[in-house]
Amino acid sequence: MTANGRAHHLHLDESDVGGYALLPGNPDHVADIAALLDEPVFVARNREFETWRGSLAGETVVVTSTGVGGPSTALAVEELAALGVDTMIRVGVSGSMQPDTRNGELAIVTGAIRDEGTTKQYLPVEFPAVATIEVVRALQEAADAGGVPYRCGLAHTKDSYYGETEPERMPLASALVERLDIWRRGGAVCSEMETAAVFIVGSVLNVRTGSVVMMWSGDAVRDGGPAPAVEPLFATAVEAMRHLVSARGAAGVAGRSVGVA
Numbered sequence: 001m002t003a004n005g006r007a008h009h010l011h012l013d014e015s016d017v018g019g020y021a022l023l024p025g026n027p028d029h030v031a032d033i034a035a036l037l038d039e040p041v042f043v044a045r046n047r048e049f050e051t052w053r054g055s056l057a058g059e060t061v062v063v064t065s066t067g068v069g070g071p072s073t074a075l076a077v078e079e080l081a082a083l084g085v086d087t088m089i090r091v092g093v094s095g096s097m098q099p100d101t102r103n104g105e106l107a108i109v110t111g112a113i114r115d116e117g118t119t120k121q122y123l124p125v126e127f128p129a130v131a132t133i134e135v136v137r138a139l140q141e142a143a144d145a146g147g148v149p150y151r152c153g154l155a156h157t158k159d160s161y162y163g164e165t166e167p168e169r170m171p172l173a174s175a176l177v178e179r180l181d182i183w184r185r186g187g188a189v190c191s192e193m194e195t196a197a198v199f200i201v202g203s204v205l206n207v208r209t210g211s212v213v214m215m216w217s218g219d220a221v222r223d224g225g226p227a228p229a230v231e232p233l234f235a236t237a238v239e240a241m242r243h244l245v246s247a248r249g250a251a252g253v254a255g256r257s258v259g260v261a
């Protein structure tokens with residue numbers, strides 16, 4: 001935190017947030033996700049971190065972009081948790097790892113392969129990066145209710161986008177191709193760049209976490225095919241958060257008050 005109580009990178013203070021955050025990687029996705037909340041307002045932007053705030057069922061929900069990869073994602077999770085957010089869902093786009101994936105199918109991520117560097121500075125690699133079960137359930141319920149196709153499973157989280165999408169081009173080609181094949185044969189469903197950091201930093205800071213990503217089929221990424229529409233992804237994440245807000249309210253757990261201007 002800075003001396004004036006604002007988070008160093010996110011440029012937010014406690015009055016800006018509540019208990020819930022949706023975390024796209026892409027700053028260009030923030031306003032579109034926030035538009036699905038009640039009374040969305042722009043709050044702050046610094047570096048790759050843009051934040052909007054709104055509400056769901058009367059509780060404050062923020063949408064904050066994490067930027068690409070583990071380092072910026074870890075500090076977004078750290079600073080939001082320090083301000084009081086205890087439930088976070090990553091909302092992103094990924095490649096698919098399995099050949100039968102339909103372009104635009106969602107992956108509801110249950111755990112992440114930690115093929116990146118950031119989380120190793122938190123916990124040894126034997127420690128699993130896993131989602132919180134009630135967040136997974138809320139995402140499943142939201143996708144079922146919206147009729148959005150999805151599968152549940154493991155994400156491969158990496159540091160190099162081109163190391164995954166064009167491994168043959170790298171001096172390390174044979175090792176990269178072999179490792180991607182190992183993750184695929186082990187059943188990983190998607191490959192992206194932030195989920196492991198959300199899950200591991202969330203574990204350390206006692207934050208409930210989940211992750212939902214829209215999968216491009218592998219060919220679409222390599223051939224420059226069209227990106228799948230992101231609206232079903234955004235709607236699923238927002239509806240899942242609404243379930244989580246409502247479930248906590250029904251359980252009588254004190255929520256944070258709405259601070260929408």
Ligand SMILES: O=P(O)(O)O[C@H]1O[C@H](CO)[C@@H](O)[C@H]1O
Nearest residue numbers: 024025026068092093192193
């Ligand atoms: O759509 P976002 O959330 O940015 O996610 C994916 O897109 C970026 C790579 O193009 C990486 O951040 C990857 O994880």
Ligand SMILES: O=c1cc[nH]c(=O)[nH]1
Nearest residue numbers: 093094095191192221
């Ligand atoms: O293949 C892909 C597509 C989107 N994002 C990734 O990280 N990988």
